[in-house]
Amino acid sequence: MEIIDNILEVSLIKKFENFELKANVQFKRGISAIFAPSGTGKTTLLNCISGKFKPDSGLVKSFDTVLFSSDFKIDIPPEKRSIGYVMQDSSLFPHLNVNENIYYGYNKLKDETMSIDPKWLVDLLNLGHLVDRDVKNLSGGEKQRVALARTLCSFPEILLLDEPLVSVDNFSRNHILKTLQDVNRQFHIPIIYVTHSFSEILTFADYILFMKSGKTTRYGELMKLFWELEDKEYFDEEELQTVLKVNVLENIISNGITKSSVNGLILWTPLIDQPEGSVVNISIHAKDVILANKPVEGISARNIINASITDMKSLDTSVLVLAESNGVSIMSEITHESSNKLGLNIGEDVYLIIKTNSIYVESVPEL
Structure with missing residues (x-):
């Protein structure tokens, strides 16, 4: 056809x-x-x-x-x-x-x-x-x-x-x-x-x-x-998030977490109530993604992702940063002060820090 x-x-x-x-x-x-x-x-x-x-x-x-x-x-x-x-x-x-x-x-x-x-x-x-x-x-x-x-x-x-x-x-x-x-x-x-x-x-x-x-x-x-x-009136900053389709690799039930991947990028999420090998949607609010301009150690967050900034957008009270790793784009929203302090620019490397419990797993219900 x-x-x-x-x-x-x-x-x-x-x-x-x-x-x-x-x-x-x-x-x-x-x-x-x-x-x-x-x-x-x-x-x-x-x-x-x-x-x-x-x-x-x-x-x-x-x-x-x-x-x-x-x-x-x-x-x-x-x-x-x-x-x-x-x-x-x-x-x-x-x-x-x-x-x-x-x-x-x-x-x-x-x-x-x-x-x-x-x-x-x-x-x-x-x-x-x-x-x-x-x-x-x-x-x-x-x-x-x-x-x-x-x-x-x-x-x-x-x-x-x-x-x-x-x-x-x-x-x-x-x-x-x-x-x-x-x-x-x-x-x-x-x-x-x-x-x-x-x-x-x-x-x-x-x-x-x-x-x-x-x-x-x-x-x-x-x-x-x-x-x-x-034009800022078109969207609500509270709704800005990254939605990804991930593969379930391993459910660690005792710890209440799941190891998943998208394009080879490993992400740790809350426990996904689906069998290993399943494909599910997850979402990450932009405000829940912390940025660093150098490697970080000694923190509780399991997801620390080395990425490259591909775009930046100035909002009324914040800056939206789009960064890519393994072909996967993730949004982060930070203050203007933080953006200036970190000296962020398009094309530079950055580290995305995402707590496991900040990732929302979109469950498929029994309707």
Whole structure:
């Protein structure tokens, strides 16, 4: 199957009485996050892409199919756009049970060879015990998982997600995000994802779209744009963290710690409740990474990593430092005073000091 890089072209204007959306972006294959303050038009943009809203002018083109064109008077209805859309409100069919909701889209497919097996999704999202349940008896998180399964069963060309995890607890959120990554990688379904959580974006996205005052401003590779970003309002410094996918090498149960690795870099973490050989996500808050400009001895921290500074970013009250070791990039946030005292510069060596208990292991829950 031919893999096309730019999969969705959007150039449109949508006017309301007190608001105007101006969007100009070409989304790439992979997972794209839309991140911006409230009221900037994120949901309106998704509604225009899905066909729920009709733009006043412009173009929406998915792969080689023109979905909307004001010039050529084209406006394909939402149900014929092959775009899956999961909103904050799961919008399940109240007269159907869980299983019937899930199979709704699958049963309408003309070619079942181009599909995702509903049973696989039921297992992946751990919905087996819910299939016969009335949807009105589901929790918010359960409804979102059913809505996601129903949408994916229709095998959309593109999947739109408008903050679908706001009613989902943290443990279930991690599981669902991993499920979406698996679907994206295995079936090449591009995902466009609206969220207010920068930590979710760091965990989940390949690309990021910034919006401001109803306009799309910048789109590109996540970390590249983040380091170039000057506008501090886009992110919360408390959410700045490094997310890594590590291999479990050895669980030392008596000491409550796990030896793990990523790209050959050894990291000691709190005990990971997964068998040796498993792959899990860990996160390290930037404020929990201490820097030193020379080797240190006689301290309790087990993770002392020799790295090279690849980038630095000045924030309002601190400096964000990106350092790389064995091809692994880790963020550290320190004060301006500490940065000046250490004399840090891009290209220089530095030592990252990380306490084992400062590393958060993202558990996969029993849903």
